[in-house]
Amino acid sequence: MHFTSEQRLDDGVLEREFTLGDIPGILWTPASATASAPAPLVLIGHPGGLHRMRPRLVDRARHCAADGFAAATIELPGSGDRPRSATAEQARADLQRALKAGEPVTDEIVDRLVLPLVEQAVPEWRATLDALLALSEIGGPVGYSGGVISIGVRLAVVEPRVAAAVLFAGSFVPRAMFEEARRVTIPLHVLLQWDDEGNDRQAALDLFDAFGSKEKTLNANMGGHTGVPQFAGEAAARFFTRHLS
Secondary structure, eight states: OEEEEEEEOTTSOEEEEEEETTEEEEEEEOTTOOSSSOEEEEEEEOSSOHHHHHHHHHHHHHHHHHTTOEEEEEOOTTSTTSOOOHHHHHHHHHHHHHHHHTOOOOHHHHHHHHHHHHHHHHHHHHHHHHHHHTSTTEEEEEEEEESOHHHHHHHHHHOTTEEEEEEEEOSOOOTHHHHHHTTOOSOEEEEEETTOTTSOHHHHHHHHHHOOOSSEEEEEESSOTTOOOHHHHHHHHHHHHHHHO
16 A cells, blocks of 8 residues: 555544555545554445545545544546446446436346446455555454445455445345345445435345345435435444444
């Protein structure tokens, strides 16, 4: 991990950009984080486009810091300035074409778009976690928040250092991920926008039902994809406070 810039935000949060190999990322640590009192960590997922998403990511990181947590994010494969995949680009074009025509999005399109992303992104998140936990001011436990839900599902299955997760229903989910969901056992808090125009509501409910966790909460609210109410975010923050503090 190589830090490329740093600045202190007005609330005392230290923001540092980094690269891990060719993967860009950002780490935010609260002023309270020290070697003698390391902060728990929240991995902040997003749908891709680190610079485009940055204002929202900073806002989420500030809220984490206010609760005493460090937060970090990385760019997804094929997004931002990272190399594009011809296969993923074609799958994305096929997806947009189906949505524009009002046609069903086939499992084949979803598999081509999402499964290769999961296969590449999850090892990158795990390598990032290795590097972050090597820093003296960062400690466990670790939470995962938001982003492409299939990435969160896979991380919850294969990464024992992730102790709890807040997942955002709102992205297409390959059928194979439903079987993986049955192997998830960590506490989950799932956000669902009931009228999300790009989400299959029934598939989201079926995925929630499939999760094997003994503690799992579904927070469903009326509204579209970007209409998540503030109190839903506050409920997610309380979830992390219970499990990471």
